[in-house]
Amino acid sequence: MDQINLKEIKAISYEKAEIKKGYTDHSLRINLDESDIIINPITEKIKDKFIGGKGYDLWMMWNAVSGDTKWNDPENAICISSGPLGGTPGYPGGGKSIVTSISPLTGIPIDSNVGGYFGPYKKFSGFDVIQIDGKAKQDCIIFIDGIENKIQIFEASNLPQDSYELSNVLTHHFDEKKPVNVSVVSAGPGAEHTYFGCLNFSWWDAGRKRVRYKQAGRGGIGTVFADKKVKAVVARFGAVSMKTNNPADLDALKLVTKAHAKEINELDPKQNRMALVGTTHLIPIMNDHECLPVHNFKFGSHPESFLIGEEAYEHIFDKGFDGCWRGCAVACAHGVKDFSPFTGPYRGQKVFVDGPEYETVAGCGSSLGIFDPQTILEINFYCDAYGMDTISVGTSIAFVMECFENNQITLEHTDGMDLSFGNRFNTLELIHQMARGKGFGVIVGKGIRNMKEIFAKDFGADMAFMQDIGMESKGLEFSEYITKESLAQQGGYGLALKGPQHDEAWLIFLDMVHNFMPSFEDKAEALHWFPMFRTWFGLCGLCKLPWNDIVPEDNKDNAEPAKVVKHVGWYADFFSAVTGKKTDADGLIAMSEAVYNFQRVFNLKMGYGTREHDTIPYRAMGPVTEEEYESRQELYDGQLKDKYSLDISGMDTKAKTAALRQKREEQYELLTDAVYERRGWTNNGIPTVATVKRLGIDFPEVLEVLKKSGVE
Amino acid sequence: MIKVDEKVVQWTKNLTIAQLLKTLDDVKFCSVVRLNGKLISSPKFKTTKIPDNSKIQLLPLVAGG
The missing domain is CATH 1.10.569.10 (Aldehyde Ferredoxin Oxidoreductase Protein, subunit A, domain 2)
Incomplete structure (x- = not known):
């Protein structure tokens, strides 16, 4: 490949904000229309309510877009944040970025949780969150240099077309001697030509001496990125230790980090x-x-x-x-x-x-x-x-x-x-x-x-x-799980804020195998607690896998084994140690619930966020075709006879398929009723005024969106 | 003899995973085991026979994605 061409069109030097207790308390906005680079403080009020990560992203986006904004309008923003706990080396899953934008597929905010070093490097360079809006006239690259305290926007040409090579070339270009200091966010030609473009977040694999990457996959954020003519966003930062995040209580942080890592290594x-x-x-x-x-x-x-x-x-x-x-x-x-x-x-x-x-x-x-x-x-x-x-x-x-x-x-x-x-x-x-x-x-x-x-x-x-x-x-x-025999997971997909991605709730085994939640109320409770707790990882810059994919050996003795209560306690300790704000398991849920409901209102602002948009295809509920029914005929016949007390002796497969469908669709509607009630929403799926007030998100603009939908 | 999570358990001919689990405490959440390194899930517990000298690990709740 010939030499890449980068022509600087804007640059600023900046005084790096000191990191205090996991936060820089500053945001970075890149407006591509004017090539503006804008650094703003983040207030205590916003920090208390939105915590960080996805919360910060959504707040920035809420202020960037109107209810009429489409994915390819200049004002649509891509926001990337890590969260106060993100960038803690050694804590399992402690380095995630959360990316949001208005999705080309859904027209509402999409969020994606991704690994790689970008999120921590961006934060340690002085910014809790970055917002990219506007559209560049030429292909461009944004460079955040946390070592030299400089931000540059380049017009770029003669770049590799695909993300695989582009990540590699830019890593070496921006720090030839220490490629580990660089993380690149990039898309590729598929992002330009489809609505489901992803973003690749890189890191330098020192053992293999090569660039690796993970994907912010869902919802087409890469498509928005490409539409803005951004070829890459690059962050550069140096050595990282536990002290880099300047935690409130370093000893407590070391203690909980060691405990969780040790358990994973053993189990x-x-x-x-x-x-x-x-x-x-x-x-x-x-x-x-x-x-x-x-x-x-x-x-x-x-x-x-x-x-x-x-x-x-x-x-x-x-x-x-x-x-x-x-x-x-x-x-x-x-x-x-x-x-x-x-x-x-x-x-x-x-x-x-x-x-x-x-x-x-x-x-x-x-x-x-x-x-x-x-x-x-x-x-x-x-x-x-x-x-x-x-x-x-x-x-x-x-x-x-x-x-x-x-x-x-x-x-x-x-x-x-x-x-x-x-x-x-x-x-x-x-x-x-x-x-x-x-x-x-x-x-x-x-x-x-x-x-x-x-x-x-x-x-x-x-x-x-x-x-x-x-x-x-x-x-x-849909992500890749069959939900026909788990009503709770049908809700886990259909009632998820951004669409059918399993990162809000994965209840298949609890529901289908262990029958932990036999009633609608049980399922509704699960469809409250699990989405709230899983949301918390996105607020703080963490991966959820260490929570419940490796569990303590005595977890089965706990009254609520599905919640992995011991680990929830560790996460509360982790948050307390970094931020200095003492919290507990209920405190984590409260943090999430405010942001979760804010996102639901955001959907409403964009013209969605009501019951008619929480439907799922029948394939997710039961057998669509006769072939499909007959593939598990014994199971389905048994349910019609035993669960629904139907006499099926004179029914052919077509009739039985239709009868099962009627029952299952009724069940989904009843589940929806129960979940809305548990979440404090109207029967149309809109948070009530009492709910937004209880959660402290009763901002005038939130109440105005509710009022427009007849909720006041 | 077989080993279940490092504990030695008496083996009998034609012993299935389902039969083994009935003899153990605290297995109500066990829906997957590793039998000599291979994952076996609960729908196959009744039909999967355990060879003598097997090593079995009981996996915790499956958390999914």
Whole structure:
């Protein structure tokens, strides 16, 4: 590659804010319309209410956009924050960034939690949160140099097209001698041409001497990034220790960090072995419980799934430390070295693949009928390099394949490509087309909700069938779990603020296997507590995996084992030690509840956030087709007879499928009623005035949004 | 003899995982075990036989994504 060209168009030097108790108390705004670089203080009031991380992002965005703002309007902002606890070396999962924007897929705020060093480096450079708005006239790069205390905006040309090479080139460009000092946020050509572009957040892997990256995948933030003509945001910072975050009580921080890390080091090898296999252990477990999406979520298991689970990837992953933040004991960010793609621009070359994780294996493997770990690796590699979310890519292509096999679309529409389940070569070709912005891939890259409209309008496809099988809600593609037998998880997806992503609630086993929550009220309680606690990780800059993926050996003796109460206590201690604000388990929930409800009101501000937007496709509730019903006939027949007391002796499969559907749809509505009530929302899913007042988010502009919706 | 979480347990011919769990305390949340390194989930507990000299680890609650 020839030398990259960077032409400085704006630069400032700044006095770095001192970090106090996890906070810099300053934000950085980059306005690309005017190439403005603006540093503002963050008030105590905002800090108390929004905590940090996603809370700060949402507050900045709320003030940046109006209710009419679309994803590609200049005022739409991308906000990146870490949170007060983010950047604590050695604390498991202690280095996350939370990214938000108005999503091209949903039209409402999307948030994505991602590893890599950018979030901590940005904070230690003096900024709790950065906001990027406006649109650049030329491709640009933003450089935050926390060593030289300088911020620069460059016009950029002759850059590598994809994120894989761009991250590498910019890391060396900005600190040739110490690449560990650099973290790059970048997208790629897929982000330019699809609505589900992701952002790659890099770090320097000192052991392998190469750049690695993790993805802020969901909701198309990479697409917004590309639309603003930002090629990369780069942060540079030097040595980091526990003292860098200037915690209120360093000794207490050391104590809780040591305790949590020690437990993970001792128990992970006995439990999920995430330091060895990442999250691929979930493949055989989900398969055996009929929760692994196969053929667009039609089935929950497949006899060949063993080919793509931990037994395969344990031998494929490159051995070595794989923490996406310094000293993380979970260290689950595995990868594969010397992989040689058999298609695309890297065909025949040796590359490093960061991944795959469970979601990618399930979404781009089993859901597509692909049970070849090498093909999944290649899909993973190109999605990352092109800057595309593997979950939306996988779930969208699975939808296309089912439409193709049901003659809703034909070879005429797919440029002659056979898109039957299991077609590896055409799956990859579709991904290359998305990145090039050519062919049928352009349509697929618009996501399922848009595809349904296009297929119905232009290709004459059956909209009712596509509504049933198109695995999206709020416009976002489902992540990779079958929920047909877990009503609670149907709510976990449908009632999630940003759309069907499992990071708000993952209740399948508690509900389906252990029957912890038999009543609607039990499920509603779970759909209150778990989303609130999981939200807290995003406020503070943390990963949730150390909370409940490795659990204490005596956890089963606790009255509430699902909450992993011992760890919740450690997180309260962690927060208290860093910020100096003494808190407890209830205090953590209270922090989240305010931000959670604020985000719901934000959805309302954007024209959504009501009951009609909390629906899910019937495929998420039960069997759509007769084939699907008959695949688990014994189970479904039993439920109709025993649970619903129906006489099915004279019913054919079609009639039984319809009867089951009626019951399950009724159950979902009853669950929705119960959850809204528990959350303090109206029957239309809007927080009441009493709720926003109780949570202290009764700002005039919040009350005005509620009033416009008839809530006062 | 088999080892269950490092404890030695008597083995019997045709012993299944389901039968083994019935003899143990505090296993009501156990829906997945490792049998000689391989993950076995609860739907297969009744049909999975344990070979003699096996090593079994009881996994905690599955937390998912």
